[in-house]
Amino acid sequence: MEAVMKEKILALLNTIKQCYSTKVHPRLCPIVASLSVWHRRALAIALLIIIIGLLLPGPTPKPDVTLHHIDPPAMLTEESDSQGVWHRYSVAEGETLAQLFRDHGLPTESLYAMVSVQGNDKPLSTLSAGQQVKIRMTLQGDVTGLTLENTQGQVLFVRQKDGRFLRVQ
Structure with a gap:
């Protein structure tokens, strides 16, 4: 069971790698190459902050404190x-x-x-x-x-x- 799950994960990672190397990398490389070193670093930091922000949980919902009927x-x-x-x-x-x-x-x-x-x-x-x-x-x-x-x-x-x-x- 674990071996099957491991194979599926590896297949998914290989698919992502192929998609990146054939579609994303050729288009992204010229854009990133034209930026200075400082701009690349700032872009990498901004991307990390966005990813972390997406992974953090949202605000907790406030409890409903409406009282409908309570016996004294x-x-x-x-x-x-x-x-x-x-x-x-x-x-x-x-x-x-x-x-x-x-x-x-x-x-x-x-x-x-x-x-x-x-x-x-x-x-x-x-x-x-x-x-x-x-x-x-x-x-x-x-x-x-x-x-x-x-x-x-x-x-x-x-x-x-x-x-x-x-x-x-």
């Missing part, structure tokens, strides 16, 4: 709302949130999406034994929200319509 924190004491049913979990000694999700069959992709927006205080990474975690789920088993109490107060994560999570508090 006062409603979190109810067991269900318009976006799902709240389930309470108690954190065991030494247990991480990832272990809690795995042990209860919850989708870990949702947890990882929340961790990516949790902020510098990292409330999802600093759990203590006996701490209560409430997770809102739809009937299909999708996580639509998570709340927990920590030393700074209540932390709430809500799923947006596009599937990403937003930390509200």
